[in-house]
Every structure is written in C-alpha cells, then in structure tokens.
Amino acid sequence: xxxxxxxxxxxxxxxxxxxxxxxxxxxxxxxxxxxxxxxxxxxxxxxxxxxxxxxxxxxxxxxxxxxxxxxxxxxxxxxxxxxxxxxxxxxxxxxxxxxxxxxxxxxxxxxxxxxxxxxxxxxxxxxxxxxxxxxxxxxxxxxxxxxxxxxxxxxxxxxxxxxxxxxxxxxxxxxxxxxxxxxxxxxxxxxxxxxxxxxxxxxxxxxxxxxxxxxxxxxxxxxxxxxxxxxxxxxxxxxxxxxxxxxxxxxxxxxxxxxxxxxxxxxxxxxxxxxxxxxxxxxxxxxxxxxxxxxxxxxxxxxxxxxxxxxxxxxxxxxxxxxxxxxxxxxxxxxxxxxxxxxxxxxxxxxxxxxxxxxxxxxxxxxxxxxxxxxxxxxxxxxxxxxxxxxxxxxxxxxxxxxxxxxxxxxxxxxxxxxxxxxxxxxxxxxxxxxxxxxxxxxxxxxxxxxx
Numbered sequence: 128x129x130x131x132x133x134x135x136x137x138x139x140x141x142x143x144x145x146x147x148x149x150x151x152x153x154x155x156x157x158x159x160x161x162x163x164x165x166x167x168x169x170x171x172x173x174x175x176x177x178x179x180x181x182x183x184x185x186x187x188x189x190x191x192x193x194x195x196x197x198x199x200x201x202x203x204x205x206x207x208x209x210x211x212x213x214x215x216x217x218x219x220x221x222x223x224x225x226x227x228x229x230x231x232x233x234x235x236x237x238x239x240x241x242x243x244x245x246x247x248x249x250x251x252x253x254x255x256x257x258x259x260x261x262x263x264x265x266x267x268x269x270x271x272x273x274x275x276x277x278x279x280x281x282x283x284x285x286x287x288x289x290x291x292x293x294x295x296x297x298x299x300x301x302x303x304x305x306x307x308x309x310x311x312x313x314x315x316x317x318x319x320x321x322x323x324x325x326x327x328x329x330x331x332x333x334x335x336x337x338x339x340x341x342x343x344x345x346x347x348x349x350x351x352x353x354x355x356x357x358x359x360x361x362x363x364x365x366x367x368x369x370x371x372x373x374x375x376x377x378x379x380x381x382x383x384x385x386x387x388x389x390x391x392x393x394x395x396x397x398x399x400x401x402x403x404x405x406x407x408x409x410x411x412x413x414x415x416x417x418x419x420x421x422x423x424x425x426x427x428x429x430x431x432x433x434x435x436x437x438x439x440x441x442x443x444x445x446x447x448x449x450x451x452x453x454x455x456x457x458x459x460x461x462x463x464x465x466x467x468x469x470x471x472x473x474x475x476x477x478x479x480x481x482x483x484x485x486x487x488x489x490x491x492x493x494x495x496x497x498x499x500x501x502x503x504x505x506x507x508x509x510x511x512x513x514x515x516x517x518x519x520x521x522x523x524x525x526x527x528x529x530x531x532x533x534x535x536x537x538x539x540x541x542x543x544x545x546x547x548x549x550x551x552x553x554x555x556x557x558x559x560x561x562x563x564x565x566x567x568x569x570x571x572x573x574x575x576x577x578x579x
Contacts (some may be wrong), residue, residue: 152196160194164203178206249282257291257330260364261394264429268299286325293318293334294365301341301536302399302433308504311342311534332356333366340373341534346566349373362393368400371407377566378542380411398429405437406536409444410543417441432468435461439474444545448481448516469498470537473509477546480516488513508537512546524556531563541565 154160157168160182164171174180181198184190256274259267272295278288296314318338321331336352339345350373356366367390374383387407390400401424408417421438435458442451455475476491492513495506507530514523527547531538541547542565550556 154194154196155191157192160192160199163196163199245281246285249278249285249288252278252281253285253288253291256295257287260397260399262396264398264431267398268295268302271295272299284324286321286323287328287330289317289324290321290328290330290334293321294330294337297334297337297341298365298368298399301534302402308502314338315342329356329360329363329366333363333369336366337369340369340376346373346376350566362389364390364394364397364400367393368403371403372536372539373566375407375410375543376539377568379568380407380543383407384411396427398424398431401429402433402437405434405441406540409437409441409545410540412444412545414441414445418445432471436468436470436474439471440546443474443478448478452478452482469495469503469506469509473506473512476509476513477516480513488517504533505535507533508535515546515549518549520550520553520555523550524553524559527556528559 154163157172161168161171166174171180171182175182179202180194181202182192182194184192252274256271256278259271259274263271272292275288275292275295278285279292282288293314296310296317300310300314314334315338318331318334321328321334325331332352333356336349336356339352340349349369353366353370353373356363357370360366367386371383371386371390374380374386384407387400387404390397391404394400401420405417405420405424408414408420418438418441421434421441424434439451439455439458442454452475455471455478459471459475472491472494476488479485479487479491492510495510495513499506507526511523511526511530514520514526527538527541531541537544541560541563547556
C-alpha cells in the first residue's frame with residue numbers, strides 16, 4: 128500500500144515557486160518536497176542518498192533542486208511504502224487500516240483543516256491585510272476588508288482581525304465609498320467582538336477611537352484613545368491619521384498638518400493619507416498647494432472620484448464658478464454611472480447655481496433625490512453645497528445637519544471649510560455649530576497657530 132501525505136492547502140501556501148509539467152506538479156525546494164511526502168526536509172535528503180529519491184539538480188551538485196510529483200509517486204509505488212522517517216517527522220503520522228494486498232490506496236491528509244494551521248494562516252492574513260494601509264489605493268478598502276474576512280473564516284476568535292475589520296469599514300466609509308448604514312452596523316459588531324476577544328491590542332484601541340470620533344462623536348474619548356495608541360506606537364498610521372482628523376474637527380489645522388505630513392513621509396504610497404493632505408490644504412485656504420498636491424498624487428498613480436472632487440473644490444475656491452464649469456463638467460463626465468461620486472455632482476450643482484443655470488440645478492437636485500431614496504448617506508454635504516449656491520441658507524443648514532448625523536468626513540471640516548464661509552455670519556448657523564459641541568483645541572496656542 129502506498130501512503131502519500133498531501134497537505135493540500137499547505138502545499139499551495141508553502142510552494143510559491145511550484146510549477147506544473149508533463150510529470151505533474153514540480154517542487155523547487157526541500158521544504159515543498161517534504162510537505163508533499165509528509166516528512167522533514169532532513170528525512171527526504173537522506174532518502175535521496177540512501178534510496179535514490181528522484182530529486183534533480185540544475186548545474187551540478189550545488190545547483191538548485193527540483194522534483195516532480197509524478198516521479199515521487201512512482202518511486203513510492205515501486206517501493207511499496209515510504210521508508211522509515213526520522214524521529215521527528217514534519218507531519219504527524221496517520222494510522223491507516225491495512226488494505227487487501229491487491230488494492231493500492233492513497234490516503235490524502237488535508238493539513239488545512241488542522242486548527243494550528245488555520246490559526247497560523249489567519250494570523251498571517253490579518254498581518255497582510257492590516258499592512259495594506261501603508262500602500263492603500265483609494266479603491267482598495269474592499270480588498271483589505273475581504274482579507275480580514277478570510278482571516279476570520281479561518282479563525283473566528285482572531286480579535287486583531289475583528290478590530291482591523293471594524294477599522295477598515297469605518298475608515299473606508301469615511302475616506303472611500305461613502306457612508307452606508309449596513310457598513311456602520313457591521314463595523315460596530317466587529318468592534319464589539321474585538322473588544323471581547325482582544326481589548327488591549329493597538330488595532331482594537333485604534334478602531335474604538337475611530338468609532339468614538341466618527342459615530343459616537345465622543346471627542347474626549349477619541350482623543351484619549353488615539354493618544355494611548357500613539358504613546359506605544361508613535362508611527363501607527365491609522366492612529367496618526369485619526370488624530371489628525373480630530374485636530375481638523377477642533378480647528379487645530381497646524382497640528383493636523385504636522386501629523387498628516389508625518390504619516391505621508393512614513394507611508395508615501397497611502398492614498399488616504401495623501402487625499403487628506405489635499406483636503407487639509409484646501410481647508411486652510413492654500414488653494415495652490417492643494418492643486419499641487421493633487422497633481423503630485425496623480426503623478427504617482429493615484430486617481431479616483433474623491434481626488435477629482437477635491438480638485439473641484441479647490442478650483443471653486445480659486446476661480447469664478449462659471450469659469451470653472453467646463454472643467455467640472457469634464458470631471459463629472461468621467462464618473463462611473465452605477466455609483467456616481469455625489470460630492471463632485473454637488474460641486475457642479477453649486478457652480479450651476481452660482482452661474483444662474485437653474486434648469487441644470489434642478490436636474491442635479493432630482494438626481495440627488497433618487498439616490499437618497501435608495502438609502503445613500505453621502506449626499507447630504509453635496510446637497511448643502513447646491514443650496515449654498517442657490518443662497519437658500521435654511522436648506523443648506525438642514526443638509527449640513529444631516530451630514531453631521533450621517534458621520535461624513537466633510538462634517539469634520541465645518542469649522543474651516545471655505546465653501547461654508549457665506550454661512551459663518553448667519554446666526555442660525557452659528558447656533559447650530561455651537562449645539563454640535565465640536566471639540567476645542569486643548570490650548571489657545573493651537574487655535575492661534577491654526578489661524579496663522
């Protein structure tokens with residue numbers, strides 16, 4: 128009877144350099160051959176010397192080795208069984224009942240189902256997914272989320288994966304695809320499980336701070352959470368960016384700038400960090416800097432509707448709305464039809480309103496009504512922009528309130544947003560801002576530095 132140990136998933140994971148040929152799968156390392164035969168690398172090397180195991184070399188005795196699954200199978204069949212193993216084999220021997228002499232059986236042992244392998248693989252996937260933040264594109268939050276879900280499928284007790292999932296859903300909603308009630312509920316459930324399983328990890332503490340800032344709006348606890356994380360891991364990107372957003376909400380734009388620059392230097396390929404630097408430059412009134420950062424972002428391969436929307440906002444702050452219309456219409460024409468980026472449409476609606484093109488304004492308002500009916504929560508701030516362009520302050524403030532309730536990124540910039548400048552002398556708007564209880568800078572110097 129031939130007994131072959133073929134740990135199916137372990138075979139796929141370990142042998143990254145494995146190929147196929149007429150002889151079947153080709154293994155390119157001692158470890159891969161050992162995993163296939165269920166023995167240690169030292170054992171299969173001994174089998175080569177003592178029993179003629181069919182392992183080949185390229186370029187002489189010191190060249191790289193390789194072996195074919197078909198030849199290994201034939202070698203085992205010819206021997207009738209595997210030779211004796213070392214005292215500490217790589218795989219656990221599995222007793223197999225004797226079979227009739229005339230019947231040859233092959234037993235497949237799937238190490239993928241072993242709890243130890245699943246937990247280890249889950250931990251690897253979690254580390255890989257969380258590491259994506261440093262190189263994340265503007266559309267990759269979904270890839271990060273799927274990697275963490277795969278990790279949880281392997282190990283439902285992986286607290287770090289639950290924390291990472293909560294963060295990716297919260298940050299993805301804020302910085303990427305827009306707010307979504309189901310995503311928000313999923314993030315809260317993932318955070319609850321992370322707090323049960325691994326409450327003290329940096330990932331759990333960071334996800335909880337993001338939740339306090341973006342959903343609960345508990346600024347004090349959010350600030351404390353980010354500080355606790357950064358005291359232990361000063362360059363932990365998600366916490367650095369979270370702290371920067373908190374500074375933007377409190378109006379401390381100078382401190383936010385320092386943190387975003389630090390995050391960008393540490394993770395220059397991270398699209399969310401670069402997008403926030405562009406938005407921050409716009410909030411400070413540095414239109415030329417914002418447009419320059421946007422151009423830099425495109426030069427290194429970043430793209431997407433959020434970047435286009437930030438360009439549109441900067442253009443309106445720099446140019447006359449009517450003069451901006453051709454470029455705005457070009458940007459909107461490039462949107463994907465199934466999931467339009469509503470902020471860019473809102474900026475275009477503002478420009479149409481400021482230019483007196485009422486028919487176009489009504490068309491955009493009709494489009495917003497349709498997507499709002501579908502449950503989209505990312506149209507409140509864009510709608511407010513359209514009504515600001517129409518000089519309809521009552522409806523503008525109404526939709527700004529809704530934007531805050533929805534937890535949009537743009538609501539964190541209400542204190543500084545140039546597009547809201549015309550409302551700042553409105554008593555109703557000032558009363559509304561005071562009722563929101565935005566966080567205050569911790570010292571007067573922060574406010575003065577930001578103003579300068």
